[in-house]
Amino acid sequence: MKIHIGAGSVYLTDYVNIDVRGPNIFLASDRPDLVEKLQTSESNYYGKHQDKTIDRLRQGPLEQEMVVDAYGSFDNIPAAYWSVSEVLTRHAFEHLSIGEAHKALDAIDEIMEPNGILRIDVPDHTETVRLLRQTGDAFYERHLLGPRRNEFGYHLCGYSRERLTALVESHGFVLEAEEPNIHWFPAFCLNFRKPGPRAPRDYVKLPEIPDSWSVLDVGPGAYPHPRANTYLDCNLDNLRPLQEQGKQVIIGNLMEGLSDIPDKAFDYVWCSHALEHVPNPERAAAALSRIAKRGTVVLPSTFKEMMFCGEEEDHRWQTLPNPANGGPPIFIRNNSDYMKTLRDSTVQKITSRLYRTGPNRHEEARYLRKWFYENEEALDVVHHWTDELKLQVIG
Numbered sequence: 001m002k003i004h005i006g007a008g009s010v011y012l013t014d015y016v017n018i019d020v021r022g023p024n025i026f027l028a029s030d031r032p033d034l035v036e037k038l039q040t041s042e043s044n045y046y047g048k049h050q051d052k053t054i055d056r057l058r059q060g061p062l063e064q065e066m067v068v069d070a071y072g073s074f075d076n077i078p079a080a081y082w083s084v085s086e087v088l089t090r091h092a093f094e095h096l097s098i099g100e101a102h103k104a105l106d107a108i109d110e111i112m113e114p115n116g117i118l119r120i121d122v123p124d125h126t127e128t129v130r131l132l133r134q135t136g137d138a139f140y141e142r143h144l145l146g147p148r149r150n151e152f153g154y155h156l157c158g159y160s161r162e163r164l165t166a167l168v169e170s171h172g173f174v175l176e177a178e179e180p181n182i183h184w185f186p187a188f189c190l191n192f193r194k195p196g197p198r199a200p201r202d203y204v205k206l207p208e209i210p211d212s213w214s215v216l217d218v219g220p221g222a223y224p225h226p227r228a229n230t231y232l233d234c235n236l237d238n239l240r241p242l243q244e245q246g247k248q249v250i251i252g253n254l255m256e257g258l259s260d261i262p263d264k265a266f267d268y269v270w271c272s273h274a275l276e277h278v279p280n281p282e283r284a285a286a287a288l289s290r291i292a293k294r295g296t297v298v299l300p301s302t303f304k305e306m307m308f309c310g311e312e313e314d315h316r317w318q319t320l321p322n323p324a325n326g327g328p329p330i331f332i333r334n335n336s337d338y339m340k341t342l343r344d345s346t347v348q349k350i351t352s353r354l355y356r357t358g359p360n361r362h363e364e365a366r367y368l369r370k371w372f373y374e375n376e377e378a379l380d381v382v383h384h385w386t387d388e389l390k391l392q393v394i395g
Contacts, residue, residue, distance in 0.1 A: 001084050003111075005074060006092025009066045010045060011038040015088065016079070018072040025066045034067035045090070045182055074104030079111040087112060090121035091187070094155045095146065098167075101157065105171040110359040114196025118173055119189060125158035127186035143185055161188060168192050172358050172369050195373065197356060199223030200272045200298040203377050207296075207384060213267035216292060218254070219274035228270060232258075254284040261291045269295035275391075276300065276317045281331050285389040297389065299329060299381040307355065307379070309347040310339045319381045322392065329381045333395030 004010075007017035011028070019025055028035045040047040070078045074089075074096065087108050096104055108118060123143055132140035146155040159167075165175050173192040181187050201223055209215060209227055217228035224231055224242055232250045233239050239249040252258045255278060269292035276299055278284045288295060299319040305312075313336075320330040354365055355372040372379075383389075 001079065002086040002088070003077065003079060003084050005072075005077070005087060005089040006095075007066070007068050008092075009038055009064050010040065010090075011035055011067050012042050012045075012088075013039055014042070016070065017068045018070050018078060019066065019068045020073050021071045022066075024064065025068060025071075027071070028067050028069050031065075031067050034065055038067055042088070074100070075107055077107050077111050081110060082113045084111045084116060085113055086117045086119070088119045088121075090189070091123065093120050094122045094157050094159065097156045101167060102171075105168060105173075106359055106361045109171055109173075109194065112194050114194060114357065116194045117176075118168070118192040118194065119179065120164065120168065120192070121179075121182075121187060121189035122159050122164065123155070124186035124188050125155075126160060131186065139185075161190065164190055170366055170370065172360065172366065172373070198373075198376070200377075200380060200382075201225045201270075204272075204296070204298055204380070204382055205377065206270075209268055214265070216250075216266040216269045218269060218271040218288070219277075221273075223272075225270045225272075230266070254278060254287045255280060257283075258287045258291055263290055264293050266292040267294070268292065271295060272298040273300060275331075276315045276319055279316065281317060281391050282393055285391050289385075289388045294386040295384075295389065297329065297381075297383045297385070299383075301379055301381050302332075304379040308351050310343045311348045311352070313339075313343070321381045321383075326383075328390040328392045329383050331391055331393045 002015045004012045004015040004017045005019075007015075007019045011017050011034070017028075026034060072078045074092075077084075093101065093104070112118065125144060128140050128143045131137070132144065144155065144158070161178070168190070169175060169192075173194055176191045176193050179189040179191055181189065199222075214230070215225070215228045217225045217231045219233055219238075220228070220231045220242065221238065224247075230248045230250060231239060231242050232252050234251065234253040236251055239251065243249050250261070252260065269288055271288060275281050275284055275297060288297075300312075300315075302318040302320055305315070305318065316334055318332045318334055320332070322328055322330055354360065355369055358365075358369060360366045360369050
């Protein structure tokens with residue numbers, strides 16, 4: 001579902017159009033004639049408003065009928081939790097105070113699905129001030145202060161690109177791009193994405209991998225590395241989606257040595273969140289060393305495991321980075337009985353929302369999620385190796 005907040009007199013097809021209640025704002029179910037009169041596509045946003053010229057707007061607020069699919073506002077969005085793929089708001093966000101803007105972003109975070117898009121279009125007040133000084137035109141005064149049609153018609157905040165980006169990213173969104181300005185007056189529209197659950201492939205910085213290299217992904221799971229040419233797993237069911245996409249797959253078990261694969265057959269091997277599951281990490285490391293010239297191993301650190309209350313019960317090993325930078329990762333046999341005394345599914349859900357998905361409705365929680373996204377690579381044990389993968393195993 002896509003939502004258009006602050007729709008006003010622009011009724012977009014393929015969106016749920018919402019706005020606050022007002023004397024001239026009607027529901028689409030009650031006024032199909034207004035829907036017919038005002039509906040347009042997002043690519044032709046002002047297609048039904050060619051009469052809104054600078055000369056017309058300079059004269060003051062316009063009295064016009066408007067139509068929406070539902071009544072609502074930024075703090076009362078009629079949508080279910082994680083049900084919205086896109087939120088578009090054009091020239092409405094500047095009508096909120098900073099406190100209201102924070103609450104609005106919390107509400108958007110709550111209803112938006114992972115990897116959903118937030119598009120915020122606001123006046124460019126810096127450029128508007130320049131033009132007001134240059135021309136003295138009353139339109140630019142209106143553009144600064146708002147149409148002042150009613151109690152909602154005032155601009156309470158003026159944003160620069162930097163200030164809007166900082167505000168929205170403090171709520172966990174990530175700036176994707178600035179869209180072309182569709183208006184004939186100074187404005188900008190920033191496109192943000194709500195990050196979804198991430199895998200190490202999304203945040204670990206890799207050494208340069210030439211296009212000519214053959215790359216093996218060991219244990220790709222739900223997050224296969226896009227650079228890999230070949231994918232290996234001991235379970236065909238895990239590989240079948242990749243096989244159906246025409247990818248090259250190998251069924252093999254690290255514990256059995258992968259004897260069907262020639263020595264140094266691969267230029268690079270990517271092995272993420274796999275070795276903590278195996279009975280014998282050293283045997284797995286020997287197999288990887290034999291079939292690949294170099295590679296990267298990613299493991300969840302003990303600290304990260306504790307942050308999420310040991311959410312994966314089948315981890316046989318706790319891992320730590322070596323105190324000697326670049327040294328072999330340290331494996332410590334997991335005490336499963338001890339972990340059972342600490343593991344709590346409710347705590348796991350809370351910490352996952354807090355650090356990964358939100359929504360986070362107060363400043364401290366938002367800060368923790370931002371910190372987690374900025375530092376997740378450091379919370380993993382990331383080890384790049386050449387010629388031979390060495391591990392330090394205890395227990």
